[in-house]
Amino acid sequence: MIEIFNIFLMAMLVITALAMVSSRHLFITVMLSGIFSLLVAAIFLFLDAADVALTEAAVGAGISTVLFLGALALMDVEETARGERWVRVSSLVVVAVTTIALVYATFDQPLFGDPNAPINLHVAPWYIENVPVHMGIPNIVTGILGSYRGYDTLGEVFVVYTAGIGVLSLLGDPVKNRMNRPVQNHGLRHYLIPRVVGRMLIPFIILFGLYVQFHGEYSPGGGFQAGALIAAAMILFAILEGENRALNVIPMRVLYLMMASGALLYGGVGVATLFMGGNFLEYTVLGSTMVSGQQWGILLIEAGVGLTVTGVLITIFHAFAARSNL
Amino acid sequence: MDAWSNVVEIISIVFMAIGAFFIFVGGVGALRMPDFYTRMHAASLTDSAGPIFILIGLILHTDSFLVAIKLFTVLVFILITGPTASNALASAALLAGNKPSLAVKQTTAE
């Protein structure tokens, strides 16, 4: 019965994707991408992926839409022109042939939901059994993310940090860009209702972000979602009160410090375990028993992830907002 | 107690059906209304009346007190942010020069 709902959501997803690609107006495309991300998050929830749904909703529907809108505001492009006919026709032919090949290949896939599919038989039952034994935390996904696959997460934190550095080097330091313009940015100061309601909500959003960060071991949550939520609260503040006030509240050097110290904390935990006698990122040596050591390790690295993601997302927003030619 | 829990089930189903009806009306109105402001007024039903009935229906349906408190918090949050978003959208449209279609007719009638 719930399958019908899933099929309906996926049909809406395909329609939204078609509308996004074929629309000539870029603003419509960006708004539809927010709807697309929310639909994908709902489908993830139906497929029992609670952590992934939270991340997709926070990052995809929230931050990604803001970034696209920020970039669109810098470009003054409204309509796009049609491509040449031969490009469109040959692309359609290639796409149609590949679709048929992919659909033909899907008939060899294991049936949907099969508990004896090869993907569910090798490492996954070992992970499911051993997370409460080794780490004592209920959220299996956080246990695997933090400990069993900790290298992947270390690489990811550095990828996020690199993206932050890359955007800063491409778009320039926001404070220096702002100093060349004498215009004071008042944000939405003259709009009473959004300003009052927004200022009332921002502390609760930050509180919820901190809850998601520290509750990541017991319920869906963790560093990435918390970073996106706290960054969203600060972006809301910057939109409501103006860029200058937001850069006074959290100055750029604090953001640089947040970005770097998150990645440093993660790598530092690894090096510290080296000095304490274990391997790199072996959390067992951090505590007296294996369970307490693993919990300390996961807590510290999730804090590092949250710090870096928050710093990078706020920095990217400021870099886009400060580049405008007004 | 069994009769009482049956009555509560039926009331929760009725509430959820009413909420679904309001969201459907909001969707139809967002497509069929002639002007931007009337369309937005119809669409704002999905932020106010729809979630009120659906979430009250869900609160009556659940067994756990903690889940009921969380649902109530979600309802309060939606009721605070939904109308604010509609207001911001209408202000932005008015500032961009999108006048309501009846406004011109009134000034010419006077």
Place this chain on the structure above:
Amino acid sequence: MAWVDYFHYWVFAILLMIGFFGVIAKRNLVKKLVGLSIFQSAVFLLYITMGKVEGGTAPIYGITDNTVFSNPLPQVLILTAIVVGISTTALGLSIVVRIKEAYGSIEEDVIHEKDRVE
């Protein structure tokens, strides 16, 4: 209703090709980035779909009484992939902003023309 089992994979194939069409056939650079993000979401859908176990629940102990869990490993990989995806989107958008400032347009053939002329 055997086709229901394959419906998820077909949706993945269709979304993948819609995104791919956006990348190769559209001239506007922002449209290409949007097509790339649709492509990424299709791949995420494939992984999470393959991890679902029938009658299972979210892989968190203690939330429900169900002891059958869906596969947590694809979810871990996709969690990382979503954040990496948005990092590359942010970098791509900043490159597009610089291209717009340097060439005055974000249509691909206008940029190629300007490069060829100068």
